[in-house]
Amino acid sequence: MKKAFYPKLALTGMIKNKKLYLPFILTCIGMVMMFYIMCTMANVEFLGRESASLTMIMELGTWVIAIFSVIFLFYTNAFLMRRRKKEFGLYNVLGMDKRNISRILFWETIGIAVFSIVIGMALGILFSKLVELCLANMMDYDIDYAFAVSAVAIKRTLIIFGAVFVLLFLNALRQIHAANPIALLHSENLGEKPPKANWVLGILGFGILAAAYYLAVSIDNPLDALTWFFVAVIMVIVATYLIFVAGSVLLCKILQKNKKYYYRADHFVSVSNMAYRMKRNGAGLASICILATMVLVMISSTSCLYFGREGSLRQRYPRDASVSVSFEYTGDMTEERISALRGCVEDAAEGRQTDVMDYRCFDISGMLAGGKINPNVDGYNSVDTLDGLIDVNVMYLSDYNRMMGTSHTLKDDEAIIYWNRSPYEYDTIQIADGPVIKVIPGEEDYSFDGNAIASVVDTVCIVVNDVDTVSVPLYEAAEEMNEKGGEYYIPEASWNYFFNLPDASDEEQDELCESVGNALSRYLMDADYDYVGYSYGCIAAERADFYGFYGGLFFLGIMLSIVFICATVLIIYYKQISEGYEDQARFEIMQKVGMTKKDIRHSINSQMLTVFALPIVFGAIHFAFSFPLIYKLLQLFAVTDIKLLVITAGITVFAFAVIYTVIYRVTSNAYYNIVSGAKE
Numbered sequence: 001m002k003k004a005f006y007p008k009l010a011l012t013g014m015i016k017n018k019k020l021y022l023p024f025i026l027t028c029i030g031m032v033m034m035f036y037i038m039c040t041m042a043n044v045e046f047l048g049r050e051s052a053s054l055t056m057i058m059e060l061g062t063w064v065i066a067i068f069s070v071i072f073l074f075y076t077n078a079f080l081m082r083r084r085k086k087e088f089g090l091y092n093v094l095g096m097d098k099r100n101i102s103r104i105l106f107w108e109t110i111g112i113a114v115f116s117i118v119i120g121m122a123l124g125i126l127f128s129k130l131v132e133l134c135l136a137n138m139m140d141y142d143i144d145y146a147f148a149v150s151a152v153a154i155k156r157t158l159i160i161f162g163a164v165f166v167l168l169f170l171n172a173l174r175q176i177h178a179a180n181p182i183a184l185l186h187s188e189n190l191g192e193k194p195p196k197a198n199w200v201l202g203i204l205g206f207g208i209l210a211a212a213y214y215l216a217v218s219i220d221n222p223l224d225a226l227t228w229f230f231v232a233v234i235m236v237i238v239a240t241y242l243i244f245v246a247g248s249v250l251l252c253k254i255l256q257k258n259k260k261y262y263y264r265a266d267h268f269v270s271v272s273n274m275a276y277r278m279k280r281n282g283a284g285l286a287s288i289c290i291l292a293t294m295v296l297v298m299i300s301s302t303s304c305l306y307f308g309r310e311g312s313l314r315q316r317y318p319r320d321a322s323v324s325v326s327f328e329y330t331g332d333m334t335e336e337r338i339s340a341l342r343g344c345v346e347d348a349a350e351g352r353q354t355d356v357m358d359y360r361c362f363d364i365s366g367m368l369a370g371g372k373i374n375p376n377v378d379g380y381n382s383v384d385t386l387d388g389l390i391d392v393n394v395m396y397l398s399d400y401n402r403m404m405g406t407s408h409t410l411k412d413d414e415a416i417i418y419w420n421r422s423p424y425e426y427d428t429i430q431i432a433d434g435p436v437i438k439v440i441p442g443e444e445d446y447s448f449d450g451n452a453i454a455s456v457v458d459t460v461c462i463v464v465n466d467v468d469t470v471s472v473p474l475y476e477a478a479e480e481m482n483e484k485g486g487e488y489y490i491p492e493a494s495w496n497y498f499f500n501l502p503d504a505s506d507e508e509q510d511e512l513c514e515s516v517g518n519a520l521s522r523y524l525m526d527a528d529y530d531y532v533g534y535s536y537g538c539i540a541a542e543r544a545d546f547y548g549f550y551g552g553l554f555f556l557g558i559m560l561s562i563v564f565i566c567a568t569v570l571i572i573y574y575k576q577i578s579e580g581y582e583d584q585a586r587f588e589i590m591q592k593v594g595m596t597k598k599d600i601r602h603s604i605n606s607q608m609l610t611v612f613a614l615p616i617v618f619g620a621i622h623f624a625f626s627f628p629l630i631y632k633l634l635q636l637f638a639v640t641d642i643k644l645l646v647i648t649a650g651i652t653v654f655a656f657a658v659i660y661t662v663i664y665r666v667t668s669n670a671y672y673n674i675v676s677g678a679k680e
Contacts, residue, residue: 032120205242
C-alpha cells in the first residue's frame with residue numbers, strides 16, 4: 001500500500017465534509033491566534049514596566065483561554081466524530097481494520113494541527129502589534145512601533161496546542177476502538193429515547209438557582225461580594241444545566257399535550273425533533289446560556305470601569321494633590337506643629353492651591369458589634385471572618401468646622417457620625433473601653449475621604465470635641481494587650497492636607513508635588529520632634545496607573561468575550577448542521593407526503609424560536625440578578641456611578657441580542673438548506 005494512501009484518504013474525507021471541518025479548523029486557528037496574542041500581551045515590555053498587577057491579570061487571561069480552548073475543542077470535535085463514524089464504519093465493513101482507520105485519524109489530526117498552529121501563529125504574529133497598539137491606547141501609554149516576535153508566546157502555543165491535538169487524537173482512537181462496525185454505521189441515526197421529565201433534577205436546579213439569586217441580591221458588603229462571587233457563579237452554572245436538561249424535557253411534554261399547539265404543521269415536526277434528542281438539546285442550550293451570561297457580565301463591568309475611570313479616579317482622589325504626616329500619638333499633633341507644617345506646604349505650593357481640606361485625625365480598625373468597636377485582632381486573620389470589620393476615622397470638631405465651613409457644637413459625650421455606605425444602626429458608639437458617645441447623624445457631603453470610598457470594608461467617620469478623650473484609652477489598652485501577648489489595632493494619628501491646582505497641567509502638578517515633598521522632607525529632618533512618616537502625591541501621577549489598569553481590564557474583557565462569542569457561534573452552528581443531517585431523511589419523507597418548502601421553513605422557525613430564545617432569555621435573567629453583585633464588586637474599584645453601569649449594561653444586552661439574532665438567522669438558513677435538499 002502506498003505511503004500516501006492514508007494521507008489522501010484523510011484529505012478526501014475532510015474535503016467531502018468541509019461544512020463540518022472548515023468551521024472546526026477556523027476555530028482552531030482562532031484559538032491559537034488568540035492564545036498567542038494574549039501570551040504576547042502578558043509579556044510586552046511596557047506592561048511589565050508599568051503595572052505588575054495587570055501583567056498578572058493578563059497572564060491569568062492567557063490560562064483562561066488555554067483551559068477554555070481544551071474544553072471547547074473537545075466539545076466541537078465530538079460533532080466531527082459523530083458525523084465521521086458512519087464513514088469509518090463503512091471502511092471497517094469493507095475490510096479496513098481499526099488500525100488502518102487509526103492511521104487515517106492520525107493524518108487528519110496531523111494535518112489539522114500543523115495547518116491550524118502555523119496559520120494561527122502567523123495571524124497572531126501579524127496582528128499582535130496592532131493589538132498591542134490598541135492595548136496601549138486603552139491604557140493611555142506611549143510605545144514604539146518596533147515589530148517583535150515573542151519567543152515565549154511561540155513556545156507556549158506549541159506546547160499547549162500540541163498537547164491539545166494529541167489528546168483529541170487519543171480520544172478519537174478511544175471512540176473508534178470501543179465501537180463495533182454496525183454501531184459505527186448507524187451512529188449518525190442514533191437518537192435518544194424521549195426521556196421522562198425528571199422533576200427531582202428540575203426542582204433541585206430551581207432551588208440552587210434561587211439560592212444563587214438570593215446570594216447575589218442580598219450581599220451588602222463589597223468584600224463579601226468578592227468572597228461569594230465565584231460560589232454564586234458555580235451555583236448558577238450547575239443550576240442552569242439541571243434546569244435545561246430536566247426543564248427542556250418538561251417543556252416538550254407540555255407542548256405535546258397542548259393539542260392546539262402540537263397538531264399544526266409548523267409545530268408538530270419541530271417539537272418531535274426536539275424530543276428526539278432532548279438531552280443534547282438541554283446541555284447545548286445550557287452551554288449557550290452560560291457563555292451568553294459570561295459575555296454580558298464581562299463586557300458590561302469592564303466597559304463601566306473603562307468609561308467611568310475619570311469619575312472613579314475623582315472619587316478615590318477628591319483633590320488634585322495631597323500631603324500626610326503621621327505621628328505616634330494624637331497628642332503630638334499640637335496646633336503649633338500643624339501650623340508650621342501647613343505653612344511649609346503652602347510656601348512650597350507657591351500659593352496656587354485652592355479648595356483646601358486640612359484636618360487632624362486618627363484611624364483604627366476593629367470589629368463592630370452592638371455599637372461597640374473591638375480593636376482586638378485575635379481570630380480575625382482571614383477573609384472568611386471579616387464580617388463586621390470596619391475602619392474608623394476620628395477627627396477634631398474644630399478642624400471639621402473649618403474644613404466644611406460649618407459651626408457645629410458638640411458636648412463631650414456627643415459625636416457627628418458619617419457612614420460611607422449603609423446608615424449607622426445604633427444610637428451610641430464606643431471604641432474598646434473608651435467613653436460611650438451619643439451619635440448625631442451628619443448632614444454634609446462625606447466625599448472628602450477618598451480612602452473611605454475606595455475601602456473594601458465599611459468606614460465610619462466620627463467627629464468629636466477632643467480626639468484625645470477617645471485615643472488615650474486606646475493607647476493604654478493597646479499597651480496592656482501587647483504586654484499580655486495579644487494584638488491590638490494601633491491608632492494611627494495623622495495630619496492631612498488636600499488641595500486643588502486648577503491652573504496647572506499634569507506636568508506642572510507633578511513638579512509642584514515634587515517640590516512640596518522635597519520641602520516637607522527638609523522641614524521634617526530639621527524638626528525637633530518625632531514623627532512616624534510622611535507621604536505626598538497628586539492625581540496626575542496616579543492617573544496613568546489608574547487609566548492603565550482599567551484599560552487593561554477592558555481589553556481583557558473584550559478578548560475573552562470575543563472567544564466566548566465565537567464559541568457560542570460554533571456551538572449553534574454545529575448543533576444546526578449535525579441535527580440538519582439527522583433530520584434530512586425525516587423531512588424528505590414529509591415532503592413526499594405533501595409537506596412544502598414553505599411548511600419546512602415555518603417548522604424550522606418554530607423550532608428555532610422555541611429552542612434559541614431560551615438561552616438568551618435565561619442569560620438576561622441571570623445577568624439581571626447578578627447586577628447588584630456586579631455593582632458591589634465595582635465598588636472595590638471606586639466605581640459608584642450606578643447610572644453608568646445601567647447604561648453600559650443596557651447597551652451590552654442590546655448589542656449581544658443583535659449578534660445573537662444574526663447567528664440565529666444564519667444557522668437556521670444552514671439547517672433549512674440541509675433538510676430541504678435545496679436552497680430556498
